[in-house]
Amino acid sequence: MTDLDENPFNTTDPIFKQKQILKKDEMPDKIFHRDDEIQQYTIALEDIIVGHDPNNVFIYGPTGVGKTAVTLWMRNKLKEKAAETGVPLNVVGPINCRNYKSAYALATALVNDFRPPDDQLPNSGYSTDKVFDFLYQEIENAGGNVLIILDEIDNIPPDARNDFLYELPRAEANENTPITDAKIGLIGISNDLKFVDVLEPKVKSTLGEREIKFGPYNANELNDILEYYADMAFKDGVLEKDVIPLAAAFSAQERGDVRQGKRILQKAGELARMDGKEVVTSEHTHEATETVETDEILDYFEQDLTSHQAMTYLAAALAVIEPKQEATTKRIYKLYSSVAESVVSRVKSERKIYEFLDQLSMQGLVRSAEQNLGREGGRRYVYDITDDPRDIIEAARKSSYNNAVPSNVDEMLAYYLEEEASEYEAPDISDQHQENLWKFT
Ligand SMILES: Nc1ncnc2c1ncn2[C@@H]1O[C@H](COP(=O)(O)OP(=O)(O)OP(=O)(O)O)[C@@H](O)[C@H]1O
Ligand SMILES: [Mg+2]
Incomplete structure (x- = not known):
């Protein structure tokens, strides 16, 4: 029985003084155990202060190891020193690439970072080339050293990789741009080590002029x-x-x-x-x-991924735990379709699944391995997931994709994990009824 005259709310928290400290990535007053990295970073940026051209710097390491925090601090100190010594310096960013879905959107964000609030570029209306012209013009107008910081570059729109990580840092040497006085330096930050592998060698060497690794x-x-x-x-x-x-x-x-x-x-x-x-x-x-x-993982399902990426992620996990079947692109598409149907969402074409898997791989959620198909020729991709499938299924169940979790998934998980308790019998893949393997609720 609840006495409705009583107010159930407490006015004090006996445990937390300031809970948001744990929730948010705020700039700390102290940075621990990054002395070596800070030293390397300082040397890479110091060229600007002593009068040389800026370097391009590539910062990489896993998630949550201080890449952004250290970068913010270095940026502030660099600006301070430049102002103190009269070195011309404009810093743009960090701009988080995750927030921009196309080269156009990212270039617009950069232009607008230079411009005052009453002179912002709209989100559409020009060609991407035109927006780049605006950007180069802004850089030239700014003059001096221009340091552009792009965070989470593993999320850079694929159509923007070359433009931002290769053309942009070399724009001052390119005769087709109006840049003559400004000197550009690019800081690129990534938490996906495999991201570098997918870059063209010329892009890799431009960006990786100075590399600083942040280990776990x-x-x-x-x-x-x-x-x-x-x-x-x-x-x-x-x-x-x-x-x-x-x-x-x-x-x-x-x-x-x-x-x-x-x-x-x-x-x-x-x-x-x-x-x-x-x-x-x-x-x-x-x-x-x-x-x-x-x-x-629940945060990925609910916040970080688009709904089609999330459904592809669930489908990839299902394909991985599915007995006697490889998690090929084709199979993942099949499962994705069932998942999408059961959440009453429009099913995208098979072509799109490559894109979704690629994006998941950029986020470090899935891994792909290429298989050669031997004498018949051709290749195909087989996928794996980086997290424990139990955690993924558990998270999916707590998420808005709950209805898309197949009813017999626990049996399959048990089989996948080879738990003795499992009475599950794996179906025969030569059987045409593979599609019915999953009972979607
Ligand atoms: N050495 C450190 N000393 C104090 N706080 C730290 C340190 N390293 C990380 N943090 C804190 O941990 C949180 C995550 O760090 P940060 O955002 O810099 O990670 P990151 O490497 O940029 O991760 P991601 O790749 O996911 O963006 C922040 O609140 C940051 O202040
Ligand atoms: Mg970061």
Whole structure:
């Protein structure tokens, strides 16, 4: 019975002082364990300050290891020093390529970064070439050193790779552009190591003039970093002493990623609150680590991916766990079609599936391997998923694609994981009824 005269809301939080510290990627006051990277970065950018031409710099490493945070700090310090010493410098960005779906959109964003608010380019109306002309003109007008920072370049629209990562940094040497005085430097940041492999060699060598690798953090490093955030986020004395080391050890084992560590702490704190406790225990932390992976994948389903990418991702996971079948593009398309039908969404053509898989691969969610078909010739692609299929299925179930999860998926998962408890019998692939293998709800 609930007495409706009572107000159920608490006015104070016994656990968190500032929860948003754990939720958001805000610029920290301190950066831990990146002294070597900062030194290399400084040397690469210092040329501008001492009067040389800017270098192109390529920053790479897995997700959540400080690439953006360190870049923001370096940018601010560089601007400060340039202003102090009278070195002409214009910095554009970081602009996150993930937010732009075409070369046109990205070029427009760059132009508008130079321009005042009352002189912005519209989102359509010109040719892409024309927008590039505007961009070159803005760069020339700015003059001096122009440093352009593009973040998450693995998400750069495929039609924009050459223009931004090759033509743009060389525009000053290109006679067809109006640029004569300005000196361009490009900083490109990527968390997909395979991204570099797909670039043409000339693009690779232009962008990779200076390369700085940000490796994953180990458990000790993560421990220091998480302590710093926990201090700001939690009330004094609410964390049992094992909580931070456990979160650090778990994240170090997974990816060496600060964001994940912060998420575990947040979740552990929330679990403690739900329990009505005033301390966060190691049990809460263990429990938090169990759902953190699923929660991350859920974010992909609900926020980061378009609906067709999300359905392709689910289809790829299903194709991977499906017994006695390889996850070929063709098979993934078939499963994608069933998934799309069951969420009553328009099914895209088979041609599009290549694009979706390519985008998922850019996000590091799927991996492809090329197979030669031997004497008959030809090749085909077989896919794998990078996360645990149990986590993907679990996340899909919590997502708006819940209806598209086949009813017999657990049996297949059990079979895939070779659990003895499985009574599932894998169908014979020579049987024509493969399409009926999945019972979609
Ligand atoms: N060495 C560090 N010291 C303090 N905070 C850090 C450090 N490394 C990362 N962080 C924090 O972790 C979060 C993620 O870092 P950041 O955004 O820089 O990751 P990233 O490498 O750019 O990841 P992605 O490739 O996903 O963009 C941010 O809140 C950042 O401030
Ligand atoms: Mg980043």
